[in-house]
Structure formats: structure tokens, C-alpha cells
Amino acid sequence: MTKKPTSSASQERELAKTVKESKAPAISRAAAILRLLGKSPTPLGLQAIARELGLVPSTCLYVLRALVAEELVSFDPDTKRYSLEAGVLTLARHWLRRNQFTDLAQPVLDRISQQFDVTMLGVNIVGLDHMIVVATSQAGNNFQLSAQIGSRFPALISATGRCIAAFGDYPEEELAERFETLRWDDPPTFEEWKQQVEQTRTQGFAVDAGHYISGVTVVAAPVWKSSGGPSHALVAIGIGSALQRSGLPELQDAMLNSAKALSSQLSGEI
Incomplete structure (x- = not known):
């Protein structure tokens, strides 16, 4: 079942639509960023993340900094790129345990x-x-x-x-x-x-x-x-x-x- 569940473009449109229509935009933006980083094979920079999700870069940066502070996303100061942090594993473990x-x-x-x-x-x-x-x-x-x-x-x-x-x-x-x-x-x-x-x-x-x-x-x-x-x-x-x-x-x-x-x-x- 690894074969093309949805196209990359349709996934990106779905994420952008979710962010736009959400009544809790901060949470929706954070979730969209986590999903995007999760499916990306390589770390992503701020501009790439903002562009894929249709976010204003300054807003995107604000959410990314919050996710970094919560140890859900890591930031490499040398490459200026973001990726998932081990904190997501803690959440997943708690869910799987229950x-x-x-x-x-x-x-x-x-x-x-x-x-x-x-x-x-x-x-x-x-x-x-x-x-x-x-x-x-x-x-x-x-x-x-x-x-x-x-x-x-x-x-x-x-x-x-x-x-x-x-x-x-x-x-x-x-x-x-x-x-x-x-x-x-x-x-x-x-x-x-x-x-x-x-x-x-x-x-x-x-x-x-x-x-x-x-x-x-x-x-x-x-x-x-x-x-x-x-x-x-x-x-x-x-x-x-x-x-x-x-x-x-x-x-x-x-x-x-x-x-x-x-x-x-x-x-x-x-």
C-alpha cells in the first residue's frame, strides 16, 4: 500500500485548504507544518514550507519557532532548515500505549x-x-x-x-x-x-x-x-x-x- 495514495500536489492543496478554513488557525498551521515535514524526505527551509502551505513567511516562522520550543521540530542553524524532532515520538508512544x-x-x-x-x-x-x-x-x-x-x-x-x-x-x-x-x-x-x-x-x-x-x-x-x-x-x-x-x-x-x-x-x- 505504499503506492501513490494521493498526489503530492493534492496533498498540498488539502493542507492549504485545511489551514484556510480552520477555526483554530494556529493549531491547523502547526499540524500542517508537522505533516509536511513528516512526508518530506529532506529538511525544509522557511520559504519552502511557507510556499507549500500558502502561509505568510512571518506567520510560518512564528509557528515553527513554537514547534521548535516544544521539541516537535528541530532547526539546523547551519543549513537554516527544519525537520521533525524526536518529541513527536513521545506523543506517538503515548498514543500507541493507550x-x-x-x-x-x-x-x-x-x-x-x-x-x-x-x-x-x-x-x-x-x-x-x-x-x-x-x-x-x-x-x-x-x-x-x-x-x-x-x-x-x-x-x-x-x-x-x-x-x-x-x-x-x-x-x-x-x-x-x-x-x-x-x-x-x-x-x-x-x-x-x-x-x-x-x-x-x-x-x-x-x-x-x-x-x-x-x-x-x-x-x-x-x-x-x-x-x-x-x-x-x-x-x-x-x-x-x-x-x-x-x-x-x-x-x-x-x-x-x-x-x-x-x-x-x-x-x-x-
């Missing part, structure tokens, strides 16, 4: 990954905005298909997106609008996608057979923490031909049963 799903899902991911030789992800669903990878397990023998913890993807993309649409109470107009922004290797039409969403609602899990990434099959099963839409999902990623040989129906059953068990644990039913 996230019950991560602890419960990890052994499940490890077991399914080894049994079916697939890459397994546990994702946190944030409404129709995006999903975030919070746990991973990589089998040793399969072709490397992976995503790092903290990776963000558009909410409606791939198999997980079908789960979100199937089990969330979202107007079709809003789904259609967001669907148009998605990037696929082999994009389905919206009508085809709606049929796949309906199938997901019936069978309880979703399959993306090469639409998102050509030649790659993605299976997703939703996990609930409470009533309403799913809060998380289990995701399996593998080469389509290999999964057909190793037992795709068995993988689907394992995913569905594991997701149901996790839902019961998270909701306190067991």
Missing part, C-alpha cells in the same frame, strides 16, 4: 501474516478523511509489499474504503465526490464500486483485486469499537496470483473471524 486495538491486533496480524504469507496492516479509520496504519506484520517469504506505521491513505481507497462506505452512514453524493479524487492503477467506475460496496455489506469483508495496485490483491475486514461505523480494519496485502494459489477463501475467513473477535474485545463483550 491504543487497545494495537495491542490486541498485533498477534492477530502476526498469525495471519505467517499463515498466508501476506503483509498485514492494522489501520485506524478517521471518518471519510483518511485511514492511518497503526500496526504491521511482514511475512518473510513474500514479495515486499509494505506500509510504515503512521502512513495515511484516503479513506475510500482500496478494500478498506469499501468497508468504510459499506458500514458507514454516508450520503451517496459525498461518497461520489470523494471517489472522484481517488487514484487507482485500474480505476473502477463509481457504479462498479457501488456494487462492490454492496457486496462488502453482504459478505462482511472487502476485496480489491488489482484495482488499487495492479497485480496486488487487498482484503480488508472492518473492526468496531462501538456502534456506528467501523473504527479500525484488518488489511491483508499480497500478490494476486500467489493468494489464489495459497487459499484466498481461507484468508478471507480468517480475516472475518479475527475482525469479529477483535470487535468483541474492543467493545467489552468478552
Whole structure:
């Protein structure tokens, strides 16, 4: 799932729009800067950050200095460039320590990954905005298909997106609008996608057979923490031909049963 979740330009437009529309602009600007630095492969200078986010340089500098003071961003006085500081790891550790799903899902991911030789992800669903990878397990023998913890993807993309649409109470107009922004290797039409969403609602899990990434099959099963839409999902990623040989129906059953068990644990039913 590392493949082009959104284009760089669309991500930048989204960040700029968030900053512009926010009722708490200081917080929004700080979050946008942290996200930009997080996805940048190299440290960035003040002008580059301000330009990418559509900020006035003086305003951008004010926010950067505050983030440096909080040890969330580091500043190199020699290069005059900014990058993420280790303080963000402290926040992430605190969140992961309190996230019950991560602890419960990890052994499940490890077991399914080894049994079916697939890459397994546990994702946190944030409404129709995006999903975030919070746990991973990589089998040793399969072709490397992976995503790092903290990776963000558009909410409606791939198999997980079908789960979100199937089990969330979202107007079709809003789904259609967001669907148009998605990037696929082999994009389905919206009508085809709606049929796949309906199938997901019936069978309880979703399959993306090469639409998102050509030649790659993605299976997703939703996990609930409470009533309403799913809060998380289990995701399996593998080469389509290999999964057909190793037992795709068995993988689907394992995913569905594991997701149901996790839902019961998270909701306190067991």
C-alpha cells in the first residue's frame, strides 16, 4: 500500500485548504507544518514550507519557532532548515500505549501474516478523511509489499474504503465526490464500486483485486469499537496470483473471524 495514495500536489492543496478554513488557525498551521515535514524526505527551509502551505513567511516562522520550543521540530542553524524532532515520538508512544486495538491486533496480524504469507496492516479509520496504519506484520517469504506505521491513505481507497462506505452512514453524493479524487492503477467506475460496496455489506469483508495496485490483491475486514461505523480494519496485502494459489477463501475467513473477535474485545463483550 505504499503506492501513490494521493498526489503530492493534492496533498498540498488539502493542507492549504485545511489551514484556510480552520477555526483554530494556529493549531491547523502547526499540524500542517508537522505533516509536511513528516512526508518530506529532506529538511525544509522557511520559504519552502511557507510556499507549500500558502502561509505568510512571518506567520510560518512564528509557528515553527513554537514547534521548535516544544521539541516537535528541530532547526539546523547551519543549513537554516527544519525537520521533525524526536518529541513527536513521545506523543506517538503515548498514543500507541493507550491504543487497545494495537495491542490486541498485533498477534492477530502476526498469525495471519505467517499463515498466508501476506503483509498485514492494522489501520485506524478517521471518518471519510483518511485511514492511518497503526500496526504491521511482514511475512518473510513474500514479495515486499509494505506500509510504515503512521502512513495515511484516503479513506475510500482500496478494500478498506469499501468497508468504510459499506458500514458507514454516508450520503451517496459525498461518497461520489470523494471517489472522484481517488487514484487507482485500474480505476473502477463509481457504479462498479457501488456494487462492490454492496457486496462488502453482504459478505462482511472487502476485496480489491488489482484495482488499487495492479497485480496486488487487498482484503480488508472492518473492526468496531462501538456502534456506528467501523473504527479500525484488518488489511491483508499480497500478490494476486500467489493468494489464489495459497487459499484466498481461507484468508478471507480468517480475516472475518479475527475482525469479529477483535470487535468483541474492543467493545467489552468478552
